[in-house]
Amino acid sequence: MIINHPLLGPRDSEEFVYLGSADLIKRPNNWEEDASAEDFYQYQYIRENIAGDHRELWYHEQGDQSWLVVTRNTLSHEILNVELAQDVSREIGRGK
Amino acid sequence: MSDYELVVESALDGVEHEFEGVTVSEVIGKSLVMVALPRSKFEEIESSMTKSCGLLLPEMEQSTQSKDSAITLWRLQKNQVLAYFSYEGNDAEVNIANRLNAPAYYTDQSDTWAMIRVSGPRSRDVLERICPIDLSKNVFSVGSVSRTIMEHIGTIIYRDGENSYVLLTMRSFGVSMLHAIEVSVKNVL
The missing domain is CATH 3.30.1360.120 (Probable tRNA modification gtpase trme; domain 1)
Known part of the structure; x- marks a missing residue:
């Protein structure tokens, strides 16, 4: 499987480590409120089991050590899109 | 002592x-020193290196060479370069810091x-x-x-x-x- 890294071009998936759903970026910000328990439960344990296009986090451990958001079809393993997690995170108003 | x-x-x-x-x-006969680039100082570091050795910061996965070809910089990550240069002493870190004369952070990895x-x-x-x-x-x-x-x-x-x-x-x-x-x-x- 080849991952087309946005900065480095096509690289073998062997260089990467898979983490899981890209929803992990959206860690709840309301940890001081009572309602946060349910939000953190959802964040920590509840996962969609998608048969189709799945956005997920990959880490380029044996490369430039960047985090990527890869959109992969879980049925065909086709990789449809690759973005820097840093950019995705900033787009939704997180991080600096 | x-x-x-x-x-x-x-x-x-x-x-x-x-x-x-x-x-x-x-x-x-080569030394290798990591040069970490603080995000806010990319331009300042580049202009200092250009002044001292004629070096530019390379693009990702590319390299640049100093005017006398003795120092090569490698860019493998956005926020750091590796300096690969001719030197055999024990104090490569001090040596390259003086040669580049740029406000970065140096770590000897030779x-x-x-x-x-x-x-x-x-x-x-x-x-x-x-x-x-x-x-x-x-x-x-x-x-x-x-x-x-x-x-x-x-x-x-x-x-x-x-x-x-x-x-x-x-x-x-x-x-x-x-x-x-x-x-x-x-x-x-």
Whole structure:
């Protein structure tokens, strides 16, 4: 499987480590409120089991050590899109 | 004061093996220092390096050379470069900091790497069996540098000539890497 890294071009998936759903970026910000328990439960344990296009986090451990958001079809393993997690995170108003 | 002195020793004892069309040898007389670039100072650092040595910050996976060709910078991550330069002393960090004269953070890595050069007209044939990235002449052009895996271990590869490549692997893996390269040589030739 080849991952087309946005900065480095096509690289073998062997260089990467898979983490899981890209929803992990959206860690709840309301940890001081009572309602946060349910939000953190959802964040920590509840996962969609998608048969189709799945956005997920990959880490380029044996490369430039960047985090990527890869959109992969879980049925065909086709990789449809690759973005820097840093950019995705900033787009939704997180991080600096 | 201690009454002993640490002596620099090369990782592979200066090995040099010649085969038909390819030479495998240890790179000696080079130091490697990581230069970490604070995000807010990219421009200031670049202008200081340009002033002191005629160096520009390279693009990702590319390299730049100083005016006298003694210092090469590799860009493998956005926020750092590696300085690969001719120097054999114990104080490479101070040496390069003075030569570049730029407000970055320096960390000496010279002794943590084994550096092996694979050169000669058959070098690409030998490397393509152990290196997962595309080494075709036009894709991985002279001056390109990349961090990838070979033999399951993180390895930096730098093309320093038309038919010459330098591989960097962690020092404790140097002998095994040398073996892997030579097995590949035997398979190819």
